[in-house]
Amino acid sequence: MKRLFLTAQAAAFACLLSAQAQEKKDYPQPEPMRPGMSEYWTPQPKVVAPGDIKQAGAPSDAIVLFDGKDLSAWTNADGGKAEWTVKGGVMTVDKSKGDILTRQKFGSFQLHLEWCVPKGITGESQARGNSGVFLQDMYEVQILDCYGNETYVNGMTGSIYKQTPPLANAMRAPGEWNVYDIIYTAPIFKEDGTYLYRPFVTVIQNGIVIQNHTEIQGTTEYIGFPRTVKHGDGPIRLQSHGDPSQPISFRNIWIRPL
Ligand code: MG
Secondary structure, X not given: OHHHHHHHHXXXXXXXXXXXXXXHOOOOOOOOOOHHHHOOOOOOOOEOOOOOOOOOOOOOOOEEEEOOOOOOOEEEOOOOEOOOEEEOOEEEOOOOOOOEEEOOOEOOEEEXXXXXXXXXXXXXXXXXXXXXXXXXXXXXXXXXXXXXXXXXXXXXXXXEOOOEOOOOEOOOOOOOEEEEEEXXXXXXXXXXXXXXXXXXXXXXXXXXXXXXXXXXXXXXXXXXXXXXXXXXXXXXXXXXXXOOOOOOEEEEEEEEEO
């Protein structure tokens, strides 16, 4: 009996040793991600020339986020007063001040904004009028001058950044105003922090559908894969990108919570 007990003890000890050995085993680690690993350049979406669109005023039930007068609906990303330049009914990115965010937080919404790349802008690929609108401060719809300027397609104008290219290149030339109408459905999370329903977005640029009820995979990372980060309502963020090209401008921004 004693011998049997000792044998069982020895077996348990051997098991423990083997588990420890497994823990110490060196497995290959994932390669460090580089930006180019999540960028692809083909096929380039077709170029579609937008029709004429009149400047639209805000609907009666919209929350006006920028009517050309001031940035009272916005803060700097550090929480201070928003300090981009406001002049002639237009706000222009001040790259020394960083991103700005709406003071109010939103769930699902319809968002309208107009943006303009300055005439004579220089630079290429991502370094040409780069900005972006972040939905709930999490998911970037890219803003970039892609008028005759190619870049990786999942990072071009109207892409869900590093995820889904736009269905068309609907750019107006630098110096002309582009219109985004964005219909966004906020995600629902499980208690464990994973998605029960991912976010969805439809984007219309200058009257042309460029994202059609697109499922957003997770956060829009510059390096690496989309991440799942549980969140609630969030602000709209406008990006002050660090590229050296001339800063872009915005006007006529309003939102209707859905
Ligand atoms: Mg951007």
